[in-house]
Amino acid sequence: MKIHPTAIVGENTEIDDEAVIGPFCIVGSGVKIAKGTQLISNIVIDDNTEIGSNCVIHPFAGIGFPPQDLKYDGRKTGVRIGKDTIIREYSTVHRASVGGDGLTEIGDNCFIMAYVHIAHDCKVGNHVVMANAATLAGHVVVEDHTVIGGIVAIHQFTRIGAYSMIGGFSGIGQDVPPFTMASGARAKLYGLNSIGLKRKGFTDERIADLKKAYKILFRDKHILKEAIKHVENELDMNDDIKRLIEFISNNKRGICR
DSSP, X not given: OEEOTXXXXXXXXXXXXXXXXXXXOXXXXXXXXXXXXXXXXXXXXXXXXXXXXXXXXXXXXXXXXXXXXXXXXXXXXXXXXOSSOEEOTTOEEEOOOSSSOSEEEEOXXXXXXXXXXXXTTOEEOSSOEEOTTXXXXXXOEEOTTOEEOXXXXXXXXXXXXXXXXXXXXXXXXXXXXTTEEXXXXXXXXXXXXXXXXXXXXXXXXXXXXXXXXXXXXXXXXXXXXHHHHHHHHHSOOOHHHHHHHHHHHTXXXXXXX
């Protein structure tokens, strides 16, 4: 392993021989850093953080600090970050608080841009992009292949569905369904994320089916429970539409509409 002489590494760490710890980094006790991961410089990784292979963390990021939660009682919790994830300058990822499973998690192949904040107990999936100064409050779930624009604030316990896109400078207070676009100070939906879906390899047929479901759910004048029944009765319930309906049916905070 390459550990710069100015770095400080705590006890009981597991740092792979091919990891790089740059100048003025501080790595706390119980931290695990896998093969090929680089801490560029001036980074603090607090206790009980696990970072997967081939990640790159840029200067002045802080990972694994105690949560900003008045209920937190000092119990041992942690952060887990997957492989091939990039975390840019001044971003913060806080360890879990009470009331969850003890972990704040970020998946594989994520791009976390500068000044992003990921609060305690958040679950960020794979292939997620968070632009500059996007912020997640506690217990937020962000599913795979989501793009979150800059200066976005997402309320605690909110879910962001897979393949969705959140426009910059938005406030998200309710769940955002999969495959959709949401934007606004009190965000509302603006149709399917069609371009994003094409970029992810969705066929025209899949997108057309989702457009039909979207129209019934969010454009026709139905109560949501009635709209779900219309979708189930009128459309072929393929995997995409099943995912959409299941997400909506299981919501607790209400759905962006």
